[in-house]
Amino acid sequence: MRKHILNIIIAAVVILASCKKAVYVQPTNDSKGISSLVAKFATGDLKEMEAVKFDITGAETDQFVIPIPWFFPEDSNHETTPYMSAMKIEANLANNYKIEPKLGILDLTKENFFTFTDPLGNQKRISIRGERTKSKKSSITFFSIESVGVTGLIDQDKKTISLITVEDLSAVDVEVAVSAHATLDRSLNGVNLNEPTQLTVIAHDGITKTTYSIMKTAPAKITYGFRSGSENLSFNLNLSTLGYTDGKKPSLAASGNFLVVSTANGQAPKYYNRSTGKYVGIMNLGAAKGDGTVASDGAGNILVADYTNVGESLKIYKTNSTTTAPQSFLSWTNTSGLPLGSKISVHGDLNGKAIIIATCDGTTASGSNKFVRWVVTNGVPGSAEVIAAGGIPFWGADVNGTKVTSRGANVADGTFVGFYDGGINNLYYLDGNNTKALSLADQTSGSGWGINNSLADAKEFNNAKYLAFYCPSHFPGWGISSELYIYDVSSMGNFKGNVDKTDALVFSAKYGAVGNAVSASGDVLIAPSADGYKMQVFTIDFNAGNLACYEFNCVDVK
Secondary structure, eight states, X not given: OHHHHHHHHHHHHHHHHHTSOOOOOOOOOTTTTEEEEEEEEOSGGGTTOEEEEEEOOSSOOSEEEEEEESBSSTTSOOBSGGGTTSEEEEEEEOTTOEEESXXXXXXXXXXXXXXXXXXXXXXXXXXXXXXXXXXXXXXXXEEEEGGGTEEOEEETTTTEEEEOOOSOOSSBOOEEEESTTOEESSXXXXXXXXXXXXXXXXXXTSSOEEEEEEEEOOOOBOSSSOOTTOOEEEEEEETTTTTOOOOSSOEEEEETTEEEEEOOSSSOOEEEETTTOOEEEEOOOTTOOSSSOEEEOTTSOEEEEOOBOTTSEEEEEEESSSSSOOEEEEEEEOOSSSOEEEEEEEEEOTTSSEEEEEEEOXXXXXXXXXXXXXXXXXXXXXXXXXXXXXXXXXXXXGGGOOBOEESSSSGGGOEEEEOOBXXXXXXXXXXXXXXXXXXXXXXXXXXXXXXXXXXXXXXXXXXXXXXXXXXXXXOGGGTOOEEXXXXXXXXXXXXXXXXXXXXXXXXXXXXXXXSOOOOSOEEEEEEEOTXXXXXXXXXXXXXTTEEEEEEEEOBOOO
């Protein structure tokens, strides 16, 4: 009986509950139901591309005006006027709100009327139209004085540009980049920057303005390494557009304000503005053949080497300028048993203390585990040492080769080398005795089979030792990206794990295909700026088809 009564009570509660009205929860959306309107191009070459997402906040309104960019893309001269009469409009609505008739392709040159209904059934008439809008952006994004090799440090928060130099800036020409379609309030040809000066950027709308203070100064640095968050992709250029089609033995060097690109094709290398990638000119090769490599130290000195077969004389030339002919620095009869001159690395300062390493290439007939090392003391190279790396496999020829680099300017600092061999794609650290001491296994992503873990360069920057490791993809067309890794190798305690997963890793980036795929060959270069405030990491990759630069700085922004 008690059980029967309990069942009746439960049934009654259920019936009563089912008769209650649904509880209405007032939406918290400030835009009263519409949080955003998206305008997409409906016709032509821009079809289905999003022109703008218009976020709606503030007071309730029944008139919506979508700001369509004046140009699209913003940094082009492609005006949006022809598209205004047919734009695809989409709305982001809160739950249970609706617009009738449904949105679709609208003529934004006029008002389009709709009925807007809230969850309670309340209705109102709204209108949607568009208006071409000029950009309000007014920033300086690049500031350089090429004649003295100075690139300004731009602080966008404080609106300052710091010029770290002791050079005379009384009458200099400045190369500057600003927000798309913005203008400057005056010319920067022959300007005097020895004294603090101000420069105003006027946005495309003609109203919004930003004034920057420019001064010769030395901002505070953090005490160690680069500042986390300062990393910036300065450029990522298409090699085909730059005129490169043959890239079996590419190499990079940097001096002053310039980046040198060599493809070892017997012609003089081209050089570019190292901060923008803008083409500048052809390097003066002097007596060098142009069939070998270029390399640079941490102080802006460039080495140019001829490619050298067994028994031939390896000649290496040195210069500190892209326009001054390199002078003979060392000559050595190649007794290594293997060709060399396609990959050379330098750590230190060639005018003082440094280590030069030339990698001995593998051939189709023989693999290689050798490199040749010169210790430079007081600017003078010592005798060549032919070294066989201990405890590691052999690397192969061409893209199956490698680039060996020293961890520091002392032999005891050891060396790094990475390459693919028989399914193994490791990065090795050789101790001061040139024997494997540590290694990083290939990528945990499982994509190591399609990536050429082969290119290394090490330099010091702001009291830290860094290693850049670049891994060109064999198959960028299959969605396997080339990969860049930067490790802090000031001490080797964290150098364990995998290439892409180790406590020593401080930065990584991926590069998809930009230009035509040629071969998984490339180079990587760390280049600290002369003022000590920036570290740039350059890569060239003939399968991703790109020339790229990541920039880091050590400015204390606090």
